[in-house]
Amino acid sequence: MKTAAGKTALITGGSRGLGRALARELAGAGWTLVIDGRDAAALDAAARAIGGDVTAIPGDVADAAHRADLARAVSGGLDLLVNNASTLGTTPLPRLAEQPVADLAATYATNVLAPLALIQAVLPALRERHGAILNISSDAAVENYETWGGYGSSKAALEQLSNVLAAEEPDVRVWWADPGEMRTDMLRAAGEDADAAPPPEEAAAAFHRGLIDGRPASGRYRAADLAAAR
């Protein structure tokens, strides 16, 4: 396996699901990692299970002081930022006619504003190393699934921020990527049949090989396409 000695990644939401699976992939390839999550005990357990050089910093990405802690932890150099932590917002997922607007503001704070603020905090470090940003999106950003309008519109905003950032930052790769349905707590909380979905390790492997190692041009990618292109 190709190793990445000396490379550092910051992955938000590393305590379970896709974030933990991607952290495990990169740790196995020799990356130094910084991960976060709000549940400190779950995050610590994940860091121990991931192994390798992993720093776990508990906190909420929507909290500016926590984001400053994350930025400080990677001040020695950064090659990859993965904005993975995300919320569904109101559950059960409501139709837009019933969407509490205050809930939506909180969803945008976590899914759109926090990723942008983290990008702003670490961009100088990423430019220096010609690094990369991977913003985790969803098919709900581009499809008109009923009841997915709140969460989906937050991911659409994240995608368009990524699109413009890619044009503005030629020295940094910017990928916004749909992992597809995954067997995780989030899909379960959405009321979907999560057990029928593939494990997050499949999307993590596709992102590792197809994006992080392959370094294609900035743009929108789907894990399923990356896996099929092997």
Ligand SMILES: NC(=O)c1ccc[n+]([C@@H]2O[C@H](COP(=O)([O-])OP(=O)(O)OC[C@H]3O[C@@H](n4cnc5c(N)ncnc54)[C@H](OP(=O)(O)O)[C@@H]3O)[C@@H](O)[C@H]2O)c1
């Ligand atoms: N699952 C799917 O089928 C699916 C499909 C399309 C896209 N996605 C996207 O894929 C990404 C990963 O989803 P997943 O299914 O792996 O989710 P998950 O299993 O719910 O895991 C989410 C991770 O993010 C952390 N997290 C959540 N809110 C956070 C916050 N405010 N601050 C810091 N950490 C936070 C969680 O830990 P704590 O709760 O302890 O904070 C956990 O580590 C998300 O961006 C999601 O929108 C998922």
